[in-house]
Amino acid sequence: MNHVGQTHAGVRAASAIPAHWVMSGILAVIAALFIAFPLAALLTRTSVADLLSAARDPVVLDAMRVSGETTAISLLLILLFGTPLALVLARGRFPGRALLDALVGLPLVLPPVVAGLALLVAFGRTGPVGGALGALGIDIPLSTTAVVLAQSFVAGPFFVYAVAGGLAQVDTGVEEVARTLGATPWRVLWTVTIPLARPAMVYGAVLSTARALGEFGATITVAGNVQGRTQTMPTAIFLAFERDPHGAVALAVVLAIVSFALLLAVRGLRIARPL
């Protein structure tokens, strides 16, 4: 009996890693390579010299400045308007909440060009909002404002969904306690709810930033392309494929590295994981 038992244990030790883990591991490696391989291939088509010459190219510098400025403004707008929207989605109990939830996700699944066209129609000269603004002498389409509009529209849902998800996990009991201790609803929001949702907010903000930096389809449609005004990094990359393919790849590598660094930084700081 003893002997049999030992054999049994021996067999178990030999297959210490269960088969389903081996299987998952193989599939996971394939999935990771699927993402890594094209990006690594891109790296082989560029050189340090290309990267350095891209870093001195005025077109590239203008595109980086426009991308940086517009993304920063988009992020501020997303934080300002997206946080209350996430709060409403996570805590609100009202008819049509599911509809609102689905609506918020629409820019994620729409082709960006369609998003750009919708913005062009809505804020264009002949549209309801654009018509009124146009009468005041403000033209949104084909301006830097339109770049911000496109980025906020397409990147905003990443933030809203991340924060709504984070808020849903916050223990409402803690808020309840704060209230019973006499805290006003505002105080509860600022000192309890938002700090508890902060990891999700940081995570959502980083996702939105990376998405806004990479936005192309909606931007070119509603904002167009003028160097130093509406030409962002992705637009510059697209056009550089013709003028200077090496420069285009170098610029693409820069964008990929910046985006990767953003995503990595959040994980490095260990503040990414929603509670």
Next chain:
Amino acid sequence: MGGEAGAFARAHPGESVDGDYEGSQQLLAKLRADPGVADLFISADTARMDEARRQDLVGTPVVLAHNRMVIIVPRGNPGRVTALADLARSGTRLVVADPAVPAGAFTVRLFTNAVARGDVAAGFDAGVARNTVSREDNVEGVVTKVASGEVDAGVAYATDAMATSDVAAVPVPEGDDPLTSYPAAVTRQARHARVAADFLAFLRSSAGQDILRRAGFLPP
């Protein structure tokens, strides 16, 4: 080109053509990245084709058709653009294709010719530069923005103006027009070289030329 592919498939049972329709510069970039990506390359200008030829990506090209450049305006012509000179008038919102793409390069040549031939006043280039609110990566972008009424005018191919009722064409002096050419060539790495050659022959036949003529292209 969608109509041509369909007509070809009907006339050649068992053979079919799948098209990838993009700006020529984009198609050339794809061909460079993967020379076997297509069997046939049709360019909107000779410059891209010459480059493909230099890099030995394609065989000997033949010209399939020509096209003209025109000013396009939104339906109703709200900016009252009736001639090239109006593009440089203060307040005109103009959209052109980026000089990096064929339509943009032709636009630059159109403007250069107009200045050189005295069809527009001095200062035309500066006015145009000031009025340009976007340099599109593709001529379709020019058409979309003009059709939406966001701008007063754009410069596109005569065939673009014919393809949609949302824009109207304003002709330019014939002498200013850099008549454009569409060269086509079978790629070096073609996996279906025979079908590609068949399609090319079809495009040059009277049936193929009829389709191109109806779309507004001029015969080679």
